[in-house]
Amino acid sequence: xxxxxxxxxxxxxxxxxxxxxxxxxxxxxxxxxxxxxxxxxxxxxxxxxxxxxxxxxxxxxxxxxxxxxxxxxxxxxxxxxxxxxxxxxxxxxxxxxxxxxxxxxxxxxxxxxxxxxx
Amino acid sequence: xxxxxxxxxxxxxxxxxxxxxxxxxxxxxxxxxxxxxxxxxxxxxxxxxxxxxxxxxxxxxxxxxxxxxxxxxxxxxxxxxxxxxxxxxxxxxxxxxxxxxxxxxxxxxxxx
Numbered sequence: 001x002x003x004x005x006x007x008x009x010x011x012x013x014x015x016x017x018x019x020x021x022x023x024x025x026x027x028x029x030x031x032x033x034x035x036x037x038x039x040x041x042x043x044x045x046x047x048x049x050x051x052x053x054x055x056x057x058x059x060x061x062x063x064x065x066x067x068x069x070x071x072x073x074x075x076x077x078x079x080x081x082x083x084x085x086x087x088x089x090x091x092x093x094x095x096x097x098x099x100x101x102x103x104x105x106x107x108x109x110x111x112x113x114x115x116x117x118x
Numbered sequence: 119x120x121x122x123x124x125x126x127x128x129x130x131x132x133x134x135x136x137x138x139x140x141x142x143x144x145x146x147x148x149x150x151x152x153x154x155x156x157x158x159x160x161x162x163x164x165x166x167x168x169x170x171x172x173x174x175x176x177x178x179x180x181x182x183x184x185x186x187x188x189x190x191x192x193x194x195x196x197x198x199x200x201x202x203x204x205x206x207x208x209x210x211x212x213x214x215x216x217x218x219x220x221x222x223x224x225x226x227x228x229x230x
Contacts, residue, residue, distance in 0.1 A: 033217070033218075041222065041223075042207065042220045042221060042222040042223050043162075043207075043220045045217060045218075048217060058217070090161055090162065092162075092218075106150075106152050106164045106167050106211075106218075107162075107164070107218055108164075109154075109161040109162040109163070110161055111160060111161040112160075112161050
């Protein structure tokens with residue numbers, strides 16, 4: 001009954017360092033997403049994936065990369081970390097019916113990764 | 119494109135007060151509508167949802183009705199508790215578009 005699992009929960013990076021935020025889900029959801037939440041703000045979509053091998057950009061993709069080699073995993077890579085990437089990152093997943101006649105019933109979110117770049 | 123506008127916070131209420139958090143949306147077609155709740159230090163949890171006009175979503179004493187004529191999905195609760203203190207997000211998914219669009223969130227604080 002794990003749902004969406006994110007690791008690590010906290011991380012401090014120095015400017016210019018790189019890291020990968022891990023996300024895995026065990027619900028066999030076809031869609032996965034990465035969001036960032038800045039203090040006092042809503043969520044902004046970074047990248048999403050509609051299935052293994054397929055990824056696409058969201059609203060704020062610059063400075064990030066993703067891959068989706070399996071249904072379960074959707075890691076987010078930060079290259080050359082910058083202070084502007086200090087944020088809380090949330091991974092989410094959902095199931096979307098292939099023919100889109102069944103409405104999406106909502107996302108399941110992970111508990112988040114709090115990242116500070118100094 | 120799709121957008122969600124929700125009541126700005128913060129909102130502070132006394133325990134047992136009546137709660138309304140307003141949410142209106144702009145979308146083409148027939149979106150699905152959601153309320154998510156984020157407790158301190160945690161991720162977002164689905165609170166309730168409605169997938170078609172006039173549907174009422176409900177959970178934990180909270181309710182919201184999908185009003186297509188006013189493009190609204192206001193969140194209500196008759197008697198709030200201290201444990202309801204959290205940030206509440208209204209959101210939608212456009213039909214055939216699987217990306218959630220969020221409002222900016224409303225921080226709710228309930229005082230004893």
